[in-house]
Amino acid sequence: MRPGHTLTRRGLAFLLVGVTVGVLSVVLRERDLLFVGVLGATLPVLAWISTGLRRVTLAVDHRIEPHRMQAGETGAVRLRLTNTGTRTTRPLDLTQPGVRDLLQGARRAVPPVPPGERTALTLPLLARRRGGYTIRGPLLRLIDPLGMSEVRRVLPAATDVLVLPTVVPLVGVPRGLTGRGTASGSANGQPGGGDPDAGVRAYRIGDDIRSIHWRASARLEEELVVRVSGPTTLGSAVLVLDHRGAAHTGPDGLEVAVTLGASIGHHLLEQDVELTVTDHAGREIVAGHDVADDLLAALAVAGDDAPRGVWHPVVPGGPDAVIAVVGPLPADEATALATQRRGTAIAFVLADASEGAECTRLLRTAGWRVIEVDVADAGTPDGGAHLAQAWRSACRGAGSRDAGDARDRDRTVPADGPSNASPMDGLIREVPR
Known part of the structure; x- marks a missing residue:
């Protein structure tokens, strides 16, 4: 439906009947029918003029809830209509155009709005895909009391909506990045227990047994890790x-x-x-x-x-x-x-x-x-x-x-060549007897 100012079907029917009756009255020389024809043709014209002179005094703005959306999430858009005129508006028909992959088009009836007052309509949003979208202003239909003429006007409004890509929760960081969160693989980067400012790294032969972070090592299952005091970053x-x-x-x-x-x-x-x-x-x-x-x-x-x-x-x-x-x-x-x-x-x-x-x-x-x-x-x-x-x-x-290059990078290789000893072997040798 496009903006414009036209007669409704009822108005067109009255106009067509009035003109037809007027022509027949002239042909048949029936003056009574001529009066009926003139009346039938005049009413739609007067309705068309009256609706054309009446101004639409509504202003609209959109409020998106929530403000940030991700693909796959649902939300809502609130249309707030404010009467900026000095007279109460007539009942209106509102059509909100749809936006592909975001908003389905909707049609609502708007009750009369007093001067200076506002009314609100809520429409659902479904963000099917990421991207930038624009929600345009709604289309209002103003119809005269006899239903013979209508004015369609678009309220000026444009609201941009940014649908962010989906973020999948991930755990751990690659071994090439050292510091907090590397060994434990925890999403928040804090190993269980110990100094909150301490990071962890892979165990090296010769490390003090007291520095081993047993809880983080248990989570890893594959290798032992030790605490590194002081704040750390992942590089x-x-x-x-x-x-x-x-x-x-x-x-x-x-x-x-x-x-x-x-x-x-x-x-x-x-x-x-x-x-x-x-x-x-x-x-x-x-x-x-x-x-x-x-x-x-x-x-x-x-x-x-x-x-x-x-x-x-x-x-x-x-x-x-x-x-x-x-x-x-x-x-x-x-x-x-x-x-x-x-x-x-x-x-x-x-x-x-x-x-x-x-x-x-x-x-x-x-x-x-x-x-x-x-x-x-x-x-x-x-x-x-x-x-x-x-x-x-x-x-x-x-x-x-x-696969094992990153794991072996932080481990000490003896001077006489590589060894098949595990990190636990080094620990056993260091335990005092």
């Missing part, structure tokens, strides 16, 4: 996110990539990692410590408008870890990414069972830890569990031939 990391739609598999590939990138970035920032996020063209999206809100806002509108050929990954500085979220890259693009390895390098390759093998092989050959993520599973309503499992695999070093 720095660079997250490379490829958000080219053509570079991902299927219609859900891009959304899975953005969800995984947002989840990883948000989790690392919560762990106090100095994070830099770049895209497929080497552009910096965010950088710093307290940039979680900026990251989610930027990824909310990360589109697939970039052509497939734009691929220039950049890893600035010398970070402790590089994490890439990509699709099944061709050989030349996988080679370009492989050259950006710095410190611990982890790549999440989003593909189906028939793709991504060449990309995975090239990255692993270059020393990357590669985690393959099946888009078909990650794109389902329960896909968050698959992404969380992929992150846990990356933190443990699973899915890679260098």
Whole structure:
């Protein structure tokens, strides 16, 4: 329904009947019928003039609740109509246009609003996909008392709504990032018990037995960890996110990539990692410590408008870890990414069972830890569990031939060569007899 000023069906019917009766009265020379015809044709015209002269004195604004929404969440929009005129409004018919993937169109009756007063209507929101949306002003229909003429006017209003990408809760950090939360794998970064300002690291032969953090070691199950006194940080990391739609598999590939990138970035920032996020063209999206809100806002509108050929990954500085979220890259693009390895390098390759093998092989050959993520599973309503499992695999070093490299890096190798002794053997030798 478009804005305008027209006669209703009833008004058109009266006008048509009046003109027809008037013509017949002239042909038949019936003056009584002429009066009926003139009356029938005049009423719609007068109604049309009266509705055209009447001003709509309502102003509208939108209130979004909650202010921040993530994909999949529900909310509400409150339309507040305020009478800015000096007379009570007539009953109106309000139509709120819908917004795809956010708001379903609705039609409501608005009761008379006294001067200076306001009325409110509430409509449900369902954020199906991330992105930036605009809710336009509603369409009002003003009808005369006889129902012969109507005026349709759009109230000027535009409210922007930003739907953030889904953030999947993750646990742990890669072994290339040292400090609090590394050993325990806890999301809040605090090992159970001990000084809240103390971090943990892997046990090294020769460490004091009294510094072992037994509770965190029990959680790890695979290795012993010791307390490190003093405040610690997790170092720095660079997250490379490829958000080219053509570079991902299927219609859900891009959304899975953005969800995984947002989840990883948000989790690392919560762990106090100095994070830099770049895209497929080497552009910096965010950088710093307290940039979680900026990251989610930027990824909310990360589109697939970039052509497939734009691929220039950049890893600035010398970070402790590089994490890439990509699709099944061709050989030349996988080679370009492989050259950006710095410190611990982890790549999440989003593909189906028939793709991504060449990309995975090239990255692993270059020393990357590669985690393959099946888009078909990650794109389902329960896909968050698959992404969380992929992150846990990356933190443990699973899915890679260098799974134990990070674990062994912090352990001392005897001067006479490597030893098969376990950390517990070193502890046994140090116990006083």
